[in-house]
Amino acid sequence: MEKVSRRAALGAAAVGASAALGACTSDDIRPPAALTGRRTPTPKTSSTSASPTPTGTPIGDGSMSDTGPQPHQPPPPQPLRAGQRPPQFVVISWDGGGQTGAGLNSYFQDVARAYDARMTFFLSAIYFLPQAKKALYHPPHHRVGASDIGYFPDRYVHATIEQTGKAWLAGHEIGTHFNGHFCGPTGVSAWSPADWKVEIEHVHRFVAQWRTNTGFTDLPSLPFDYRTELVGGRAPCLEGSANLRRAASELGWRYDSSATRPASWPRKDCGLWDLSMQPIPLPGTRAGVISMDYNFMANQSGGPNGDPAMRPAWKKATVASYTAGFRRAYDGNRAPLVIGNHFEQWNGGIYMEAVEEAMRVMAQQPDTRFVTMRGLCDWLDAQTPAVIQRLQALNGAPTGGWDTYLRLT
Template structure:
């Protein structure tokens, strides 16, 4: 397919977002009251129960388990051969990763299956912690139990634990968005590496001890050990990355996505790969916008509930922005495209609909791979230093074509 044809296909997807996609978009459900029982709340969620789960090796209090290698992973990556064109990687990531009454976590697991995609869930670990146990959280430089995102009612804690296990079994990565989401002058930008290590230790504990902390007895153990699963994260508000990366390097993390970077191939910073989001062109303006729903919303409406009459226009702009970022890479240096999102219905849910529409269009292009950050690290780690260096200096498509450009290493 020529570059013109690809642009036409992606443009057609953008134009088509006002019809069929709107009909199948996830819809908000009424939130029920917080459950008072330590057993399963009254709002039911579907899924496996302990009686239908095969015997596994439980870890700790039974909150986690060892079920073997993660299912639905791509074949082992290989080093690029001389003259071989790199794939076009796209990483879809979700900050927070909770399952509320809108059921967006589970909805996008279904979307991912449609496009054979792996995604990354940046779990906010206090979504595993009931409000009644918030005294267990000791955030650095804040009072005990403080949180700028609050705490879920028990029914949403239950649903989030359940869907986190299902997401992993479906092949998605469970990373972290940390806990209390503190931004601004008194937030994570002021944290030391030791503060970050304290926060990460609590991330581990809230996930590893959810059974003790919640009292839920009707959920299976998570099918993974979070102490080995957790190899990267994204800081709240993209702040505090420098000291976080120092802590991440000491902890042996493989990557961080807590800042912004140019649309080039990743490099390592303080040890981990810098897999941060890039600016993408925003149609109708001369500006770039970080490839995230929040930043699109901030540039379009400035608030989560903008003018309903503008939402179709804003959604089209969002799809076109993702398409422009994709084509810049696909027809250029093939740098991975990193997209960040939240399970939020800002401006009526148009940004989630835009991601879904963009995925549909991108999936039609040859060599496109929807991967998790962990899977992207696997690919980067097997490339030779010489190949990586050649990729990292590219600002656009190689002048003589990929055959010639990578034939030289």
């Protein structure tokens, strides 16, 4: 486990409601977003069972296949009617997306099913690459095969490939967390648009050629073509978003979640929807905390193995923070709430439990929709420019109510 920086944690909490700077003009405020180490805790049980993979047209070496439209999708979004209140969107996203002995990827697929939720898995594509083949990775400005998150053992590579296919069939989105997770001054913050394109090409290649690279013959093809499926991602440590967005725009992506933004309706930057996380209230303080498990852990314990006696209080505070951020939006401007997490067991797994408990609270409220990043883009693109502008102008609940504010007459 890498040591958590207290300075970085305070920086994450201090972002507050300040706006992230436009990525096409300058760098964003960037709190760290991911811990590079991994643990193998006691597995959680999961009811996810093997489901038949639809027969499709093989692509390339058969690592992927075209099986048609993705199943378990919501109805196509419609424009808001005059005076209609927007739904409350919640995006649950997972950085890394790996399946280890903890079984958290498959477990949260079960959680999602319980709440008719769709989630975004920001896959670290290096988790598809066996360590024996690390020489295939040529990261920009780093030695061949370098990776700050290491490589999975083959059994976890196998499990991650399997669960990625199942997640897509269950209706979830497969985005990207890229590969080597290089943070700091020598990491992705210094990458050019061309560097990002090199990294993204490696993302495509590791997913599209897993069958050749692993030699696994007992797994079905992924039921999608990743080159068309991949339309957005989240950079490691929320760094380098300016040049990433330039590259992503040229590649035809639809969104990016690699910065921070106020608790307001998304805007476009470089032609991409900025679906970054936002600060949410942190109980007992005047500060906000970016809506991600890492930032709670960094502020509460400064590391992944804090005082066990404090963990119940920390979990309670995390649940309260998520639900306060949700309530602020639900009763206010209805801006989408984006939550980012990792399949980790930091502080005994309290942040995993907190997400599940917060989802249970949110699901009880009418008009709450758990959607993917792609699904949120679909809804935003279905609205008229006038409605989007009115939503973006809101800092809180509209004066006079939604019926008046969005009547647009």
